[in-house]
Amino acid sequence: MHVYIRVDGSTSIGTGHVMRCVLLAEMLIQAGAAVSFLMRTGQGHLCDWMEQKGFQVFSMREGTFTQSEDADEVIAILNDQARLDWMIVDHYGLDEQWDNKIRPHVRHIAVIDDLANRKHTCKLLLDQNYAPNFEQRYDSLVPSSCQLFLGPSYLLLRPEFLHIRQLVRKRAGNIERLLVFYGGSDPTNETMKVLEALEFSRINGIYVDVVVGNANPVRSAIQEQCARLNFQYHCQIDYLSLLMDGADFSFGAGGVTMWERCYLGLPSVVTIVADNQRESTEATARFGAIWNIGFYDDVCVQDYVNVLHRALINPISMVKMSERALRLLGNSTEAGMHPVVKTILEG
Structure with missing residues (x-):
């Protein structure tokens, strides 16, 4: 065939x-x-x-x-x-x-x-x-x-997601590791906005993974920013599932990776970066499986600062979000x- x-x-x-x-x-x-x-x-x-x-x-x-x-x-x-x-x-x-x-x-x-x-x-x-x-x-x-x-x-899932889901850990709600990933190209440049927010927030004792794809036109600038802030930079990787499993909170877009994060119970704040993501992102937020920060045009660096602060002081909310995400994708x-x-x- x-x-x-x-x-x-x-x-x-x-x-x-x-x-x-x-x-x-x-x-x-x-x-x-x-x-x-x-x-x-x-x-x-x-x-x-x-x-x-x-x-x-x-x-x-x-x-x-x-x-x-x-x-x-x-x-x-x-x-x-x-x-x-x-x-x-x-x-x-x-x-x-x-x-x-x-x-x-x-x-x-x-x-x-x-x-x-x-x-x-x-x-x-x-x-x-x-x-x-x-x-x-x-x-x-x-x-x-x-x-x-x-x-x-x-949901179409790579085998490693299926394996990790069988062993997925129950999240305690405390944030010690962050994941930042806005897709392979990130056409709205959300990654840079989040990096500015993390720098402004002066987070201490939190490990940060930043992922980009080869299609990202400003990946070199992101790499330089990560080196300056002592964040871990990853480009065009095949181990995203491991980073999602290890993270306690994530910044990302709607679309395929939103479902992957939900499948592993990773609490996340989602930015709508395209009109086609709006309906599913809003519905998933109403279910309680993610936080929806809104359409990218309306989201500024301070909004990312605020949502990070909200996540850091609300471990119970992180636990509940993880549980709702796992429930939503439970029959995959x-x-x-x-x-x-x-x-x-x-x-």
Whole structure:
């Protein structure tokens, strides 16, 4: 079986879409499928990094294209391939118009989405987010025959997260280690704002891990700031789960890593850095699994100072947040083949 994945990542888009598709690809490959990626180039793209990881990547032209133009370029690539089983698309700019043009060239289409704001013609749809009425919000957007995998119980998780969850520690609420991570590109530069807040707060006796990706355009400045403040700097790592497990509190964005933090019961303050994160972040905050500090445009350094102070003096709140996060993600796939992978393989 050969699976193709249409996804993009860049400094402006971020890397979350690519990272969750890489995880799904690794699961499929482990189960015996062949996987290829179709990705546009551009500032902060991850094509080279993915090729270094061993994936076959078809690099598409840099720029902005209509759905029809995008589909034409994909079809030109597919026409040179011998086997065309599944096309997985994880892209907010593509909908049923793109699907319908691709359909004659592949057996099945699968969609990964978060927004539930456009129609798709697909056999399978995955939305692993928690949101109001998440089980019904695609009812009018996909064919009745589409298999839906909705909610945190279908969270895509790397094996190390599953292992750590089995051994996850009960958090005492005291903060001795902080984690700062705003995604691979951090287009709103929240990392620097948090570093300023930590410096202003003059925290003593607290170990700080700061994580960035290769797509972060100011990573060198962040590294210099970390060295000056005696914080530990990490770039494009594959051990984020260990840092989450070791941390007592975290600063981060919404999206995939918010769910990973919740899965390990890590208390965190979440900044909404894109409109597509708003609904799930607000719903998760209402559940009590995170603190929502708001949309990045409205968040300043002093806000981060204030929320850190609030966390430091409220260990009971930290314990309760951890418990709520674990409860929210309690039914996530713990072992065995992920249902989406199984469905794709059964084709």
